[in-house]
Structures are given as C-alpha cells and as structure tokens.
Amino acid sequence: MTSFGWKRRVGEKVSRAAAQTFEAAAAAVGQDGAVESDVDWLHVTKRRRETLQEDCAAKSKRLKEEGAFFSENGRxxxxxxxxxxxxxxxxxxxxxxxxxxxxxxxxNEVFRAVQAAEVAVRLKPRWWEAWQTLGRAQLSLGEVTLAVRTFQQAVHAFPGERSLWDEDLCWAVELRRRQRELAEVEVEGEGETPAPELPDYDFESDELVAACAAIADREQEARRAAAAPVFVRVPGAGEEEEEEDPQQSCGFIQAR
Incomplete structure (x- = not known):
C-alpha cells in the first residue's frame, strides 16, 4: 500500500512552502497508516502557536515604538x-x-479618546495612569462629575502620586463647584422677568414735532372731507313743480 501524498487540484495555486510542509507531514505516516511514534503532533502544534504569538508580540512592540516616535514628532x-x-x-x-x-x-477627538481610555481601564484596572487619562478625557468632554469619580479611582489605585491630588482631582472638584453655582444662579433667574427697555426717543426734536404736525393736518383734512355734503342731480326734477326751495329748483338732492 502506497503512502498518502500531496496532489494538487486543477486550477488551485499552492505555495511551495505549504507543499513541502504537507509532504513532510505525510512522510511521517507509515505504509500501514499508523503515525510514527517519534512525531509528537501536539508538541509541534503548540510550538507553532507559540512561535506565532512571539512573532505577533515582536511586531506589535515595533509598531508601538514607531507610533511613539511619530507622536513625539507631531505626526x-x-x-x-x-x-x-x-x-x-x-x-x-x-x-x-x-x-x-x-x-x-x-x-480634539474627545469622544474616541474616552472610548480608548475606557478599554485601557477595563484591561488593566489597577493602572493609575489609565484612570488619569480617562478622567482628563471626560473633562474635555464636559463630564465633570464622572471625571471626579475617575480621578478618585486613580488616587485609590496609587495614593502616592501627588499630581493626581494637586492637578487632576482638585481641579475637577473646583470645576464641579463652579458648575453647581452657575446652575443655582440660572434657577434663581428664571422666576424674574426683566422689564422691556424702551427705545430712547428725543420727543423735543424739531423733526419729530414737524412730523407729528403734518400727521395731524392730514387727519383734520380727512375729517372735513368726510363731513362735507354731497349733492347728486336728478334729471327732470323741479320742472313741473313750483320753485319754493332754491335747492329743489336747481334739481339737487342732498346726500351723504
């Protein structure tokens, strides 16, 4: 019975390294189909996994250092x-x-900064610098009360760091005090409605007096025109009757 070997499928591309790996694995199989006793596949798989993890850690460290270099140079x-x-x-x-x-x-990507800092705190809860960064991001976002609690967590994790007391926690507490004072002032000011301010007119100016006099003259002329009688001539009126009234003799009827 021949041993099982690698057979490439039609149209499928396989790298030379993968083919050699498979052929080496197939060589360990005997003609009776049993695996040779000197091959520990569990150990080989574990070793490959450890090698892959070491490669990922080394590459991650290199990328981390490159990122630090770029940030120090403003990139x-x-x-x-x-x-x-x-x-x-x-x-x-x-x-x-x-x-x-x-x-x-x-x-100024404050919201994303808060998200990243929250992940750092969740991964390493006893790391005071992660709590400090999270608190500063929350202050930048305007969450003063949350920032105070976060700085308290940082102080609890590392009480010996004076910058947490003097710079971060004290400043956050002061901001919270000012915020509460402003809120109280706004609540007190809501019940008081200020009186509207009148425009500052000069009622004794010549232009204003002349304008008021012109308006009064126009209104007086309009009232006189409305009170004047209106006469309408009726054709044929006053021809057959005696002229006793001069208005009737003229053939006019007074109308309003």
Missing part, C-alpha cells in the same frame, strides 16, 4: 495608524489604548 494620525495595527496583533495591550487616547485628545 499624530500616523501614530494612531501604527497603534491600530499593533492592537490587531495584541488586542489585550492596555498601553496601546492609553497612548491612543492621549493623542486623540490632542486631535
């Missing part, structure tokens, strides 16, 4: 691109998300 979008590639290789690295959040805040 922020290129840095984010390198870190995104590194995240694809090592998605459990919290430092990649934390650095990405810092650069996104510089680019």
């Amino acid at each position: 922020y979008w290129e840095a984010i691109g390198r870190w995104d590639e590194a995240i694809q290789l090592t998605p459990d690295c919290a430092a990649l998300y934390e650095m990405k959040a810092q650069v996104l805040m510089i680019l």
